[in-house]
Amino acid sequence: MPKEHALDFERLCREHSLAATHQRRIIFHAVTASPGHYSPEQIYATVRAQIPSISLATVYKNLKTFIEAGILREVSPHHGTLRVDPNLEPHHHLVCRICKSITDIGAKFLDPVRVRRAPPGFNIEQFSVDILGVCSKCARKH
Numbered sequence: 001m002p003k004e005h006a007l008d009f010e011r012l013c014r015e016h017s018l019a020a021t022h023q024r025r026i027i028f029h030a031v032t033a034s035p036g037h038y039s040p041e042q043i044y045a046t047v048r049a050q051i052p053s054i055s056l057a058t059v060y061k062n063l064k065t066f067i068e069a070g071i072l073r074e075v076s077p078h079h080g081t082l083r084v085d086p087n088l089e090p091h092h093h094l095v096c097r098i099c100k101s102i103t104d105i106g107a108k109f110l111d112p113v114r115v116r117r118a119p120p121g122f123n124i125e126q127f128s129v130d131i132l133g134v135c136s137k138c139a140r141k142h
């Protein structure tokens with residue numbers, strides 16, 4: 001496990017007034033160890049190797065806590081199933097409609113996206129664009 005993650009985690013927890021517990025550290029590392037957009041089940045499988053007694057519900061609850069604290073991001077909350085995203089930089093997603101894979105693309109791949117105006121009373125915190133299509137792996141199979 002790269003050392004920066006441990007340092008980041010302590011700092012992030014301090015900045016977001018979250019207790020940096022052992023359990024949370026392991027869950028956070030499972031999400032951030034390699035880039036991706038993981039489901040709670042995938043993270044649970046990783047975390048269980050280190051904390052065999054942990055439950056999926058506990059992993060899920062902690063992921064929600066991280067998201068609420070702003071330490072992790074949720075990919076497209078309206079899609080129904082939770083996928084967490086450790087990439088907090090502004091970016092967008094390529095979503096394959098066949099295998100459901102999600103790939104980050106930086107803002108430079110899109111024309112500048114700007115929110116011109118939000119309806120009165122709506123407070124914008126972040127936005128991202130989902131580009132739906134078929135990934136290269138799936139395209140080769142069809």
Ligand SMILES: [Zn+2]
Binds near residue numbers: 097099134136138
């Ligand atoms: Zn695909």
Ligand SMILES: [Zn+2]
Binds near residue numbers: 085091093
């Ligand atoms: Zn992402």
